[in-house]
Amino acid sequence: MSCYIELNNVSFSYPRSYPRGKVAINNVTLHLRQNEFTALTGPNGGGKTTLAKLAAGILKPSSGKVLICGKDSAKMTLGEIGKKIGYLFQNPQQQLFALTVAEDIAFSLELNGHDKGEIARKVKNMLELFQLTHLQDSSPFNLSHGEKGRLALAGIFINHLDYFILDEPTTGLDVERKNILSxxxxxxxxxxxxxxxISHDEGFVAQHAKRTIEMVEGEIVYDSSKDLRP
Ligand SMILES: Nc1ncnc2c1ncn2[C@@H]1O[C@H](COP(=O)(O)OP(=O)(O)OP(=O)(O)O)[C@@H](O)[C@H]1O
Ligand SMILES: [Mg+2]
Known part of the structure; x- marks a missing residue:
């Protein structure tokens, strides 16, 4: 099934913005196609994370509309969105909460009532893929930064979803683990x-992205899909 994410004239201000009322996203229209690996780049504070959270339905626009697979994100529950979009937070700590590494990876499948044997098999695969098997009984909070990042990735990639939004997935990964992610x-x-x-890693972007978008001060200043230069 094809799944577009559409942002139509979307603006967003944080309730506690500084200065007050400052817009983090200013009237952005953007259509993200499923078959088009898109990289989002730009300077710190440009609005990349905010845009990604709007596209994922985690934040709802102050004005304008976000459509996720054709549905208005403002009318979707996080559970409904979670069946379509996997989201990696910039700080992986934000999405780790179970008592052990293995339980953390299993969480979303358990929530959705999958069969126990199937969960065990998939968790084992993810532990192996992300080289976390030796840490499966450890507390997520005792992992190194790179290990936490790999655990967060394992937790979202265990799901079969239409779309993944990853905020700085290569941060903290060594060369070998970055190759695995690639x-x-x-x-x-x-x-x-x-x-x-979202990535500042130019090598990673160049290797994968079909389309590159750059954000500065809440606006899209460059979109390679609209670039008519040779
Ligand atoms: N929770 C928040 N409350 C108030 N303002 C915020 C909040 N989160 C972000 N902002 C502000 O919104 C703007 C955009 O921030 P955002 O995190 O989207 O930028 P970014 O491009 O992801 O930056 P980085 O490269 O540092 O991750 C910044 O001015 C930031 O200070
Ligand atoms: Mg960010």
Whole structure:
């Protein structure tokens, strides 16, 4: 099934913005196609994370509309959105909460009532893929930064979803683990799964992105899909 994410004239201000009323996203219109690996770049504070959270339905626009697979994000519950979009937070700590690494990876499948044997098999695969097997009984909070990042990735990639939005997925990963992540995102996008990746890692972006978007001060200042230069 094809799944677009559409932002139509979307603006957003944080309730506690400084200075007061400052817009973090200013009237952005953007259509993200599932078969188009998209990289989102730009300077710190430009609005990348805010835009990604709007696209994922985690934040709802102050004005304008976000459509996720054709549905208004403002009318969707987080549970409904979670069945379509996987989201990696910029700080992986924000999405780790179970008592052990293995339980953390299993969480979303357990929530959705999957079969126990199937969960165990998939968790084992993810532990192996992200080289976390030796840490499966550890507390997520005792992991190193790079291990936490790999755990957060394992927790979202265990789901079969239409679209993944990853906020700085390569931060803290060493070369070997970055290559593993590269293989996975390549495989997913090869199967038509949508990818929006925020990254300052130029090598990673150049390797994967079909489309590059740059944000500065809450606006899109460059979109390669609209670039008519040779
Ligand atoms: N929870 C919040 N409350 C108030 N203002 C916020 C909040 N989160 C972000 N902002 C502000 O919104 C603007 C955009 O921030 P955002 O985190 O989207 O930028 P970014 O492009 O992801 O930056 P970075 O590269 O540092 O991750 C910034 O001016 C930031 O200070
Ligand atoms: Mg950010």
């Amino acid at each position: 293989d996975i995102v390549k495989r997913f996008s090869g199967h038509g799964i949508g990818m929006l990746v």
